[in-house]
Amino acid sequence: MKLNFNHDREFDIIAIGRACIDLNAVEYNRPMEETMTFSKYVGGSPANIAIGSSKLGLKAGFIGKLADDQHGRFIEKYMREIGIDTTNFVVDNEGHKTGLAFTEIKSPEECSILMYRQDVADLYLDPSEVNEEYIKRSKILLVSGTALSKSPSREAMLKAVSLAKEHDVKVIFELDYRPYSWQNPEETAVYYSLVAEQSDVVIGTRDEYDALENRTSEGKNEDTVNYLFKHSPELIVIKHGVEGSYAYTKSGEIFRGKAYKTKVLKTFGAGDSYASAFLYALISGKDIETALKYGSASASIVVSKHSSSEAMPTVEEIEALIEKNETISV
Numbered sequence: 012m013k014l015n016f017n018h019d020r021e022f023d024i025i026a027i028g029r030a031c032i033d034l035n036a037v038e039y040n041r042p043m044e045e046t047m048t049f050s051k052y053v054g055g056s057p058a059n060i061a062i063g064s065s066k067l068g069l070k071a072g073f074i075g076k077l078a079d080d081q082h083g084r085f086i087e088k089y090m091r092e093i094g095i096d097t098t099n100f101v102v103d104n105e106g107h108k109t110g111l112a113f114t115e116i117k118s119p120e121e122c123s124i125l126m127y128r129q130d131v132a133d134l135y136l137d138p139s140e141v142n143e144e145y146i147k148r149s150k151i152l153l154v155s156g157t158a159l160s161k162s163p164s165r166e167a168m169l170k171a172v173s174l175a176k177e178h179d180v181k182v183i184f185e186l187d188y189r190p191y192s193w194q195n196p197e198e199t200a201v202y203y204s205l206v207a208e209q210s211d212v213v214i215g216t217r218d219e220y221d222a223l224e225n226r227t228s229e230g231k232n233e234d235t236v237n238y239l240f241k242h243s244p245e246l247i248v249i250k251h252g253v254e255g256s257y258a259y260t261k262s263g264e265i266f267r268g269k270a271y272k273t274k275v276l277k278t279f280g281a282g283d284s285y286a287s288a289f290l291y292a293l294i295s296g297k298d299i300e301t302a303l304k305y306g307s308a309s310a311s312i313v314v315s316k317h318s319s320s321e322a323m324p325t326v327e328e329i330e331a332l333i334e335k336n337e338t339i340s341v
């Protein structure tokens with residue numbers, strides 16, 4: 012099965028949600044308490060996905076709210092210079108700050124993120140700042156789950172989803188679940204299921220689908236797809252870390268993508284690089300099995316590097332890794 016996009020659209024992908032700062036530990040293999048220096052990168056899951064898409068040659072745009080400060084200006088400039096259309100960034104004029112993510116790399120298996128996200132500008136995106144004319148110029152609207160965690164950003168997302176549906180723009184929902192952004196699991200499940208049920212494609216880890224279904228123990232992929240296929244989704248991707256990922260189609264096909272062997276430096280960034288290359292492949296007309304390979308190869312490259320955004324690979328790097336065919340059998 013292949014996904015059909017509106018090929019007359021100027022943008023391949025418009026992402027909506029947060030564009031923030033990652034501060035990644037320079038001295039790794041040690042706890043944060045002992046880390047003295049950090050490198051600055053653009054971060055935030057949807058921004059990373061837009062950057063990854065742009066590096067792969069897609070025409071990407073972004074809708075979001077930036078702080079009126081040095082970090083906000085750094086983010087806008089970085090994204091613009093990488094080729095992303097930044098005209099639909101709104102600058103906050105109420106003193107809200109840029110979200111920061113400090114990353115700790117204790118070992119390749121033990122990484123964590125310390126987020127500073129109190130009163131961050133991105134969650135103040137207002138529905139009135141979501142432009143219908145802009146959304147209808149794209150093949151895809153990429154919605155990040157964290158942007159649903161608070162109003163007014165939550166309503167801005169719901170408006171964007173409804174405009175996308177009205178104008179035949181495919182809605183891709185990246186669950187991007189960050190527990191600390193939410194009041195409680197019931198709230199998450201309400202908004203996650205609301206948007207997932209309206210999306211064309213849903214991408215997330217098994218844990219994230221458990222949050223969507225408000226489960227306390229691990230659910231079964233079969234139950235998840237049976238539920239979501241009663242609604243709009245035509246393609247559901249469920250990721251299982253190093254064990255790889257599965258894609259399910261509404262017509263009943265199941266595909267497995269295996270992870271590629273690599274020298275892992277840190278595990279974060281995998282999901283965003285996976286999403287950008289998976290979507291690149293689908294937009295380029297490749298079949299789902301091939302798209303899983305692109306996503307997995309891209310993730311494998313990014314986990315071997317220091318950042319999530321700057322490290323996003325080129326098509327050539329991804330294809331070279333797929334060609335080597337050194338997958339992980341778990």
Ligand SMILES: Nc1ncnc2c1ncn2[C@@H]1O[C@H](COP(=O)(O)OP(=O)(O)O)[C@@H](O)[C@H]1O
Nearest residue numbers: 250251252253255256270271281282307310311
């Ligand atoms: N240690 C690893 N080595 C190689 N590839 C990996 C590794 N961990 C994850 N990946 C790849 O990244 C994809 C996404 O990772 P996962 O951890 O499931 O998502 P997320 O980063 O969103 O939590 C996986 O499906 C796999 O292809």
Ligand SMILES: O=C(O)C[C@@H](O)[C@H](O)C(=O)COP(=O)(O)O
Nearest residue numbers: 054055056279280281282283319
């Ligand atoms: O999404 C964020 O706000 C932080 C990211 O920029 C960070 O690089 C990260 O956590 C990415 O992880 P992923 O979700 O595993 O791709």
